[in-house]
Amino acid sequence: MSFTVNLRDVTLKYGDADALADVDLTLEAGKIYGLLGRNGAGKTSLLSLIAAFRKPTSGAVLVGGEPVWENAPIVSRVALIREGGDFDDSDTVKATIETGQIRPDFDLDYALKLADKFELSLKKKVRELSRGKRSVLAAVCGLAARAELTMFDEVHLGMDAPTRDAFYKELLAEYMDRQHTVVLSTHLIDEVANYLEEVVIVDRGRILRHEDVETFQGMGATLTGPADAVDAVAAGLDVLAEQRLGATKSVTVSARPDAATRERAANAGIEIGPVGLQDLFIHLTEPGKNGA
Amino acid sequence: MTAPANTRLPSRRYALGVGMAGEGVKYFRFWIAAAVLVSFLGPLAISRFNDIELSTWFYTANVAKWFTAFVGGGFVYALVPNMIAAGLTRRELSVSMGVFGAMWSLVLGACAVAGIAIERFYYDAMGWSQGIDADGAIAPIGSWGDTLAFAAVYPLLYLVYFAAGCVIGAASYRWESSGWLLLVPILPIVFSLDNALYDTEPFGPGWMGFLGRYMDEWGRGVVLAGIVLVALVLAAGAHRILIDIPLRSKKA
Numbered sequence: 360m361s362f363t364v365n366l367r368d369v370t371l372k373y374g375d376a377d378a379l380a381d382v383d384l385t386l387e388a389g390k391i392y393g394l395l396g397r398n399g400a401g402k403t404s405l406l407s408l409i410a411a412f413r414k415p416t417s418g419a420v421l422v423g424g425e426p427v428w429e430n431a432p433i434v435s436r437v438a439l440i441r442e443g444g445d446f447d448d449s450d451t452v453k454a455t456i457e458t459g460q461i462r463p464d465f466d467l468d469y470a471l472k473l474a475d476k477f478e479l480s481l482k483k484k485v486r487e488l489s490r491g492k493r494s495v496l497a498a499v500c501g502l503a504a505r506a507e508l509t510m511f512d513e514v515h516l517g518m519d520a521p522t523r524d525a526f527y528k529e530l531l532a533e534y535m536d537r538q539h540t541v542v543l544s545t546h547l548i549d550e551v552a553n554y555l556e557e558v559v560i561v562d563r564g565r566i567l568r569h570e571d572v573e574t575f576q577g578m579g580a581t582l583t584g585p586a587d588a589v590d591a592v593a594a595g596l597d598v599l600a601e602q603r604l605g606a607t608k609s610v611t612v613s614a615r616p617d618a619a620t621r622e623r624a625a626n627a628g629i630e631i632g633p634v635g636l637q638d639l640f641i642h643l644t645e646p647g648k649n650g651a
Numbered sequence: 652m653t654a655p656a657n658t659r660l661p662s663r664r665y666a667l668g669v670g671m672a673g674e675g676v677k678y679f680r681f682w683i684a685a686a687v688l689v690s691f692l693g694p695l696a697i698s699r700f701n702d703i704e705l706s707t708w709f710y711t712a713n714v715a716k717w718f719t720a721f722v723g724g725g726f727v728y729a730l731v732p733n734m735i736a737a738g739l740t741r742r743e744l745s746v747s748m749g750v751f752g753a754m755w756s757l758v759l760g761a762c763a764v765a766g767i768a769i770e771r772f773y774y775d776a777m778g779w780s781q782g783i784d785a786d787g788a789i790a791p792i793g794s795w796g797d798t799l800a801f802a803a804v805y806p807l808l809y810l811v812y813f814a815a816g817c818v819i820g821a822a823s824y825r826w827e828s829s830g831w832l833l834l835v836p837i838l839p840i841v842f843s844l845d846n847a848l849y850d851t852e853p854f855g856p857g858w859m860g861f862l863g864r865y866m867d868e869w870g871r872g873v874v875l876a877g878i879v880l881v882a883l884v885l886a887a888g889a890h891r892i893l894i895d896i897p898l899r900s901k902k903a
Contacts, residue, residue, distance in 0.1 A: 403900065412735065412898040429894075431660060435738040441901050445736035447729045461667065462738045463660055504738070 361388040361539040362423040362437065362508040364409055369418030371404050378404040380564045382418070386542070391534060391554055393572075394544040395640050396561035402544045403441070405561060406510050409542075410439035422508060435462050438506035442513040444497030448486035452479055452496060459500050470503030473529065477522065490517030498526050502533055510542040523547075527554060548637040558636065562644050572636070579634030579642075580616055583609040588627035592620060600638045611638040664743040668750020671730075675722055675755060682718075683762075686711050690766065691773065703779035704789050708770040712763040712805055716812045716845070719759060723752060723816030724823070727889070731824050732898050745890045752813040752886075760806025767802040771795070783849075801849075804875065808845060811878050814885035815841050821892040827899070840881060847874045 364386035371379040379401045396402045407413045408420050411427045411434050420427050427433050446455050459465040477495045494517045501509055515523045543551050558575055560567040582589050586608035597613040611634055690711040694703045727748055734744050774781040782791045792798050815837050822830030
């Protein structure tokens with residue numbers, strides 16, 4: 360069993376300010392979601408509501424079809440891992456991992472195996488860990504929770520590139536081994552893009568877009584070829600990003616080229632590929648845009 | 652804190668409470684051992700230069716009240732983010748803290764009673780007087796019956812101090828900059844009741860017992876009932892603060 364998520368008309372206020380306003384969102388069970396948004400867009404607030412870290416000011420948050428707030432059978436199977444983890448710094452790494460056993464499905468053997476794999480010293484106090492190792496500990500606790508809904512909020516911060524890569528692979532292996540719902544909130548968009556099935560973009564406290572990855576990639580295109588030819592084809596199109604290496608140029612445009620443009624591009628030796636998720640994200644959340 | 656293995660959902664709140672008490676004793680075991688050693692070896696050292704007329708254990712048991720408040724407050728402050736992030740509900744955490752507080756108070760109270768009884772044997776054997784400082788004059792605790800009656804209320808006192816600590820700890824987490832201000836109404840009430848129960852100068856800042864002047868005429872039964880009532884109110888207050896407490900945002 361893996362959990363669905365439903366937010367119905369949810370608002371969260373901090374004082375008078377809206378962190379989230381009138382949010383309606385449905386996440387199907389058993390998929391990997393990417394949660395994207397600029398700093399302060401409301402990603403962490405959204406995840407905090409889904410994990411019952413906070414109570415919404417108004418609206419309903421359902422996980423697995425049930426209200427998540429103070430629902431022990433549900434929250435014990437939901438894991439939100441925040442950057443650096445929510446640990447007692449005076450505990451040892453071993454005691455921190457063992458604390459996870461209050462979850463009914465926590466897999467201690469798997470956690471210890473991961474700790475060994477990621478070279479976490481069990482005897483060290485949490486406060487003695489580097490930022491990267493602390494992030495690894497958080498990731499280990501999240502993976503070993505064997506939750507039906509697992510959410511990682513910027514948990515990769517501080518991890519070096521090889522560790523991040525190993526974490527993503529372990530996450531994918533765990534997902535393949537046991538179907539459950541995963542949400543990855545991150546700013547390293549291109550790094551996780553290949554793992555995602557659907558993407559939710561939050562902007563200024565509202566859900567800007569929620570689509571599968573293919574739909575996002577179809578919202579634009581990348582034209583790569585001889586610089587002059589690319590410039591000629593891209594003329595008049597909304598250019599999101601461009602890169603040049605010698606005589607070769609790559610341009611990302613915000614609309615899928617029509618048949619005539621595609622034919623012109625092919626004749627000029629230009630390759631047309633899907634739009635990069637990061638470029639599209641930057642475009643959609645640009646101040647002044649409405650995300651359409 | 653290490654959670655008990657194979658926790659079952661319906662009963663994990665109780666298992667956790669018991670586990671916390673065990674972890675608390677384990678965490679502070681060297682402090683407790685040091686306090687016991689100082690309490691029993693201290694008078695032996697002092698007796699070489701002075702007569703022993705005061706119960707050292709009385710002071711140890713009084714320090715343990717503040718220590719208990721610190722344990723209640725410190726644990727709840729640390730466990731709110733730790734346990735809720737690990738999938739515990741606030742209600743479960745509240746019940747766990749209740750079990751923890753009851754067990755901690757019982758165990759520490761039993762130690763306090765045992766300590767004062769052992770000290771009596773010890774002082775009798777050494778020919779010393781087991782007295783307390785009662786309003787400036789040293790008064791012997793009295794017969795064996797008086798001694799046990801004197802010590803028997805310690806579990807209740809530890810419980811009320813634990814509950815006071817929990818309220819302040821939970822409020823400090825919930826209202827980061829101002830929660831600790833609950834110290835102002837809570838500690839004078841608890842301290843004054845403690846003062847009224849023993850009719851002595853309790854260990855701690857004397858000014859905090861200013862409410863004692865209104866309790867001078869109260870009988871021991873009324874004071875005890877007052878302590879039970881305050882413990883219940885504080886426990887209910889801690890539960891209320893915890894039941895919808897939000898987890899703080901992480902700081903960069």
